[in-house]
Amino acid sequence: EVQLVESGGDLVQPGGSLRLSCEASGFTFSNYWMTWVRQTPGKGLEWVANIRRDGGLQYYVDSVKGRFTISRDNAKNSLYLQLDSLRAEDTAVYYCARDDQHSTGDIYYDAFDLWGQGTMVTVSS
Amino acid sequence: AIQMTQSPSSLSASIGDRVTIICRASQDIRNDLGWYQQKPGKAPKLLIYAASSLQSGVPSRFSGSGSGTDFILTISSLQPEDFATYYCLQDYNYPRTFGQGTKVEIK
Numbered sequence: 001e002v003q004l005v006e007s008g009g010d011l012v013q014p015g016g017s018l019r020l021s022c023e024a025s026g027f028t029f030s031n032y033w034m035t036w037v038r039q040t041p042g043k044g045l046e047w048v049a050n051i052r053r054d055g056g057l058q059y060y061v062d063s064v065k066g067r068f069t070i071s072r073d074n075a076k077n078s079l080y081l082q083l084d085s086l087r088a089e090d091t092a093v094y095y096c097a098r099d100d101q102h103s104t105g106d107i108y109y110d111a112f113d114l115w116g117q118g119t120m121v122t123v124s125s
Numbered sequence: 126a127i128q129m130t131q132s133p134s135s136l137s138a139s140i141g142d143r144v145t146i147i148c149r150a151s152q153d154i155r156n157d158l159g160w161y162q163q164k165p166g167k168a169p170k171l172l173i174y175a176a177s178s179l180q181s182g183v184p185s186r187f188s189g190s191g192s193g194t195d196f197i198l199t200i201s202s203l204q205p206e207d208f209a210t211y212y213c214l215q216d217y218n219y220p221r222t223f224g225q226g227t228k229v230e231i232k
Binding site: 037044045046047050059060061062095097102104107109110111112113115116117118 | 126155157159161163168169170171174175178180212214216219220221222223224225226
């Protein structure tokens, strides 16, 4: 079955750390860029970070730069998000998503066509 | 970061209605825009990419249009399963940014 399964969410104190995992199955993981998106309770969606197929390039939203690190292990079909120096405002459901990029010539379009079920991170004392 | 503004924030409609949701970008993003549907407690679902390309398996009553700064998601005949929140997402540059969402409710 083609799926993504996140894990690692937990209750953590401000300033603490957490590592989220996303295990892929049913498709060739190394062929895809991968993305993390989060959703604060009752609020909208926020793109957090993404990583190239080979793991050699990453992008982040400004609010997490220097605190979060995205990585992947293609041999284990797994995506990770290391969350450090956590703040209350990082409380959210974190989703991993596959980016099935479509291209027209040299223009690439994101298409997050497969999502995990989400994992909840709560930052509170 | 590019700001994406959706309107309306919510709307009430009846089964069979034609529904239009607008997304405006704070700068020209060509046609680098996707639309996603989200139901309560579920992950988002891709509907449209590249502003107007229908994702495989998505019903043809969904369509997208626009380029530059103004984009539209249209549901031609609203069905019971379409009651959800809809988000636009620009992928023109980093960081990617979502609109704030449009909740479609039953009238």
